Amino acid sequence: MKKYDIAVVGASGMVGGELLGLLEKRRFPVGKLYAFNSGRRAATVKFRGKKYACCAPSFEALKKSDLVFFVSTDEVAEKFAPRLAAAGVACIDDSARFRLAKNVPLVIPEVNGGELKPSKKLIAGPNCTLTGAAVALARVRARYGIKELRLATYQAVSGAGKAAMLRLEEELKASLRGRRLPSGGPFPRPIAFNLFPQVGGFDAEGNSGEENKVEAELKKIWADKAVKISVTSVRVPVLRGHSLAAWVNTRRPFTLAALKKEFARTPGLKFFARAQDYPTPLAHGLRTDIVYAGRLRLAHTSPDEFQLWIVSDNLYKGAALNSVQIAEQLVKL
């Protein structure tokens, strides 16, 4: 079997760690492995029982690979990915930098895997929040169309990286001892025993960066500029697993029984038909390969509208797993 030399830029981070674990678990045909971090601190990562020291990336070092996973920052992706892609190195980028770029496919394999082509060397993975919705709604959208989508999100702190996970743990410990940490760190408000409707900065209309990403990226993945999408993103004190409450208006009439059949057959989705079997981040958002949904019901606001509760692992399907699935599909092309 052909093997591929792989580089992971951001190997010491939250997504990088999961990505290495998934390459191993899913037996991706890795030849040589190169691990990179910022170079600002010493870090080693483990892959197939062997330790790899991370170092700062350079174009020459990255060019030795057949495939580079970018799981670091927008700036790092911008600096290296287009040049590497032009030199024939496949680049899968989990940062936001190229998601809306015209010639860069934004891919969730179960939803729009057909966008992957041998000629497209730079591929983006979407924001971790919308992935659950895109996977869960794929079959229903194909059959009934989606006219309007409203989402309220309940986002885990790991969506903001390693520093954010540590911040929640520190705040929780301090709160339980009756102390409060000085403000600062990765969040705009205290997160322990709290939540806040802000993920990213605000634009002139008062929408957060995350809300804008979900809307724009879903429209690109669905190749549908006309669909109307409204989002409120909330950060909650959950370590891992994003949850979404969705209100969906369809273009064509549906029955609940027919929707249930579509959800039961949706690739990458486990659908709970009974109301009391709903998924939660603790049970279904921790190293899970699929998306979970439940609490399907008619909305009271419109006869064309239904409600759904969705949970997925932001670090797996929302990031590392999606990237590995893209790579698995690329090597088959």
Ligand SMILES: NC(=O)c1ccc[n+]([C@@H]2O[C@H](COP(=O)([O-])OP(=O)(O)OC[C@H]3O[C@@H](n4cnc5c(N)ncnc54)[C@H](OP(=O)(O)O)[C@@H]3O)[C@@H](O)[C@H]2O)c1
């Ligand atoms: N977390 C999620 O749920 C999620 C979901 C979808 C997409 N993403 C995206 O995935 C990327 C990584 O997120 P994360 O949550 O894993 O963040 P993280 O835990 O903060 O890790 C960031 C990684 O990037 C490395 N890095 C930082 N600056 C670098 C530089 N100049 N050169 C090389 N490496 C550098 C860090 O190395 P050091 O340790 O040396 O700083 C670390 O390995 C981000 O673009 C994020 O938007 C994250």
